[in-house]
Amino acid sequence: KAGVTQTPRYLIKTRGQQVTLSCSPISGHRSVSWYQQTPGQGLQFLFEYFSETQRNKGNFPGRFSGRQFSNSRSEMNVSTLELGDSALYLCASSLDREVLENTIYFGEGSWLTVV
Amino acid sequence: QKEVEQDPGPLSVPEGAIVSLNCTYSNSAFQYFMWYRQYSRKGPELLMYTYSSGNKEDGRFTAQVDKSSKYISLFIRDSQPSDSATYLCATRLYGNNRLAFGKGNQVVVIP
Numbered sequence: 001k002a003g004v005t006q007t008p009r010y011l012i013k014t015r016g017q018q019v020t021l022s023c024s025p026i027s028g029h030r031s032v033s034w035y036q037q038t039p040g041q042g043l044q045f046l047f048e049y050f051s052e053t054q055r056n057k058g059n060f061p062g063r064f065s066g067r068q069f070s071n072s073r074s075e076m077n078v079s080t081l082e083l084g085d086s087a088l089y090l091c092a093s094s095l096d097r098e099v100l101e102n103t104i105y106f107g108e109g110s111w112l113t114v115v
Numbered sequence: 116q117k118e119v120e121q122d123p124g125p126l127s128v129p130e131g132a133i134v135s136l137n138c139t140y141s142n143s144a145f146q147y148f149m150w151y152r153q154y155s156r157k158g159p160e161l162l163m164y165t166y167s168s169g170n171k172e173d174g175r176f177t178a179q180v181d182k183s184s185k186y187i188s189l190f191i192r193d194s195q196p197s198d199s200a201t202y203l204c205a206t207r208l209y210g211n212n213r214l215a216f217g218k219g220n221q222v223v224v225i226p
Contacts, residue, residue, distance in 0.1 A: 004158075031212050043159075043203065043216040056213050090158055094212055104207075104214060106151070106158040 002027065004093050004107035012113045018079040021110045025072050025093030029105075032074040034066060037088040037109070046089075049074055050096070081114045088112075116141050121204050121217025130226050134191035138204035138217045141185065145206040145215070148180045150189045153201045153219070162202070163189065194224045 005024040013019050025032050033056075034046040045058040049068035066076040072093075078085055088111055094104040121138040128134055136150075147166055151159035163178035165171045171178045179188040187204050204217040 006158075033212055033214075035214075042218040043205075043214075045213045045215075048212050056211065058213070092212075092214070102147075102212070103161060103164055104149075104212060105161060108158040111156075 004091055004105055006089075006091050006107040006110050008110060009108065010111045010113075012115060013081050015081055015083060015114055017081050018077060019081060019112060020075055020077045021089055021091075021112075023074045023076075023091030023093075023107060025074070025091070026105060029093040029095055030072050031094045031096055032068055032072060033092045033094075033104070034074070034076045035090040035092065035106075036060070037090055038086075043090070046076065078112075083114050086112060086114045118142060118215040119204060119206060119217040121220060123218035123220060125221040125223065127223045127225060128194055130194060130196060130224055132194050132224075134189075134194050134198070134222055134224075136189045136191075136202050136204070136220050136222070138187045139185055140187065140206050140215070142206075142208075142215075143182070143185065144208055146209045147207045148178070148187050149205040149207075149214070150176075150178055150187075151203040151205060153203060155200075159203055191222075194222075196224045196226050198222060199224050 031050045033048040048056040068074045088109045090109045091107045150163040152162045153159045168182040175192045177190040201219045203219040205214045
């Protein structure tokens with residue numbers, strides 16, 4: 001069974017540019033969440049999508065956005081990149097929050113460097 | 116107050132030692148407790164998953180949750196060099212997929 005797949009794995013962008021990251025969840029998983037991981041702040045929740053709808057959002061500026069497609073694949077976009085956006089962006093997938101044994105699995109992440 | 120506190124100090128132990136990690140959390144409504152292991156430049160890998168209070172054992176790993184004191188622990192017995200990684204505690208509410216993470220502990224097991 002394939003795990004959570006994220007692309008690209010590594011990328012370098014310039015300040016002011018925008019970036020789009022992609023995530024394919026585990027087959028059958030309908031919930032996709034995104035996290036930002038930095039040495040200073042650790043893992044912080046960005047947002048969650050379920051059935052193409054955002055149903056939970058963290059405390060990040062509007063430059064961070066996402067969407068989910070009908071096949072549960074998800075993308076997140078960061079516009080007007082800042083140096084502080086340099087981080088590991090992680091995608092997590094799960095069945096559904098209402099399932100008791102709702103295990104959440106992470107992908108390998110996309111390393112974004114903003115220069 | 117942060118939702119989950121985990122002293123991020125690195126930990127070095129000799130091979131075969133017991134590794135003890137812990138976290139505290141602030142919201143008594145949290146019901147699911149997890150430990151993730153993250154190797155360098157990799158994504159977090161689910162190690163232990165516990166619902167509510169109690170102990171859970173899986174091989175050399177034991178997770179403990181004490182909801183009365185809002186305390187989460189992970190013990191690694193007979194530690195191996197392959198256990199060298201960052202260990203992250205996490206928790207969430209029932210009916211909510213948002214995970215609140217601790218900062219993580221970097222563990223180094225010295226052969």
